[in-house]
Amino acid sequence: MDALSWAVFALGIPAAVFAGVSKGGFGSGAAFASASILALAFEPAMALGIMLPLLMLIDVSSLPTYWKKWSWPEVRLLLLGGVPGTFLGAVFFGMVEANAIRLIIGGISIAFVLWQLARASGVLKLGTRETSPAVGIAAGVGLGFTSFISHAGGPVAAVYLLGRRLSKTAYQASTVIVFWAMNVLKAAIYAVMGFFTVETLTINLVLAPFAVLGTWIGIRAHHVVPERLFFGLTYVLLTVTGSKLIWDALS
Template sequence: MLQLDIWFFAIAAPAVVFAGISKGGFGSGAAFAATSILALILEPGLALGVTLPLLMLMDVAALRPYWGKWDWAISRRMILGALPGVAIGAWLFARADGDVFRVLIGVISIAFVIWQVGRAQGWIKLAERALPNWIGGATGAVAGFTSFVSHAGGPPAAVYLLSLKLGKTAYQANTVLIFTAINVFKFVPYAFLGMFTVQTFTANLALAPFALLGTWLGVKAHHLMPERAFFMLTYVLLIMTGTKLIWDGLT
């Protein structure tokens, strides 16, 4: 059960601000760290239920500046591909217990760090040419699944989008549109699976200002804070929380 006490808000408010900073200033890839942090103190289903409406609020705030700057054919391909991934995530959630999702969130958290560091160091090489269209649908499906179970669809989507050599604005616009749609897809199964409660709704209302504050800070930090410093902090948080979640899930 979700207890809206001082301890909850002491953890949740900074986590949501951090997610907003990621969305507003450094792409949305690290925003799912909020889920990993909340899963340390909540059942995974509740952690996902608390964060989804807040991520959707951030999506709405991010849509306007990028409106119409996406490539609809690319986004549509990945959005349609995401549908079966979301369905598989819902199927698994209905049958697995919380420990399975603790391990999944933990593994995805650590895999995200490996992915980011591997790309930066040149250990992970992306395709030099644009990947075929069916890969867009396939990576969309993986993004739909990982987004459902941990709000972490960024790396699978990036495999395809980065191969297309899009400009910075077009890449961001497609990402915003794709994950806005995926989050909408997730909302209905989350509701049917009991991941939204009166307590999560109350938490959303209380945390919404922190989501908007984080997004505003992210826009400002984009011009002031080195990207490397932000992501180093992200990696430390994800390694720590991911390791703890895997340990808790297995033991």
């Protein structure tokens, strides 16, 4: 696909801005919606290859704001599980076809919406009791696996971190540092697997300013803007894109 095609501008720019806003200031794993958007127009491997450098750029842009504001006990456990989880994701990705990945990305998108609605309605309650270190490591494994195959490790991290009752800033800082480390590891594996091409890197150059813009907006909105409207948009977006990916995979 031409790096300057309509799909890059129509889907790539909103995806880049959305990822920046979410990772810059509105946690709960919503940034992975950007990979779902790109997967509508690109093959899964290409969509992942496009998004990862943008996510890493966003990490670098937002990390100084949250530096050392994370909660190290939770971060350490997620990283301990995240490394083997990432390698499991790489093995799995190499064994299945593109439609299986579309189905997984779509399924995770819908599951995220259902999980958030269950939390909002009180059906699912987090933080009612202490969790063991094994839970944190298991969450890290799930984080690494889903992050590798769909950049969707955020929801798994959110389930664990929200259950730890961290402050809003400590939660956001913890997700930023964890995914910065995970994305560095993923980048090395993606390179070996051929996810990065001249075409994907050209698209990265086109979308990079919009990712930085989204990060700037997210950081400044973090302390002043209520998240309800943002997440409402996220739920609609994930429901539509998730349903479309599932339909494409099955048909």
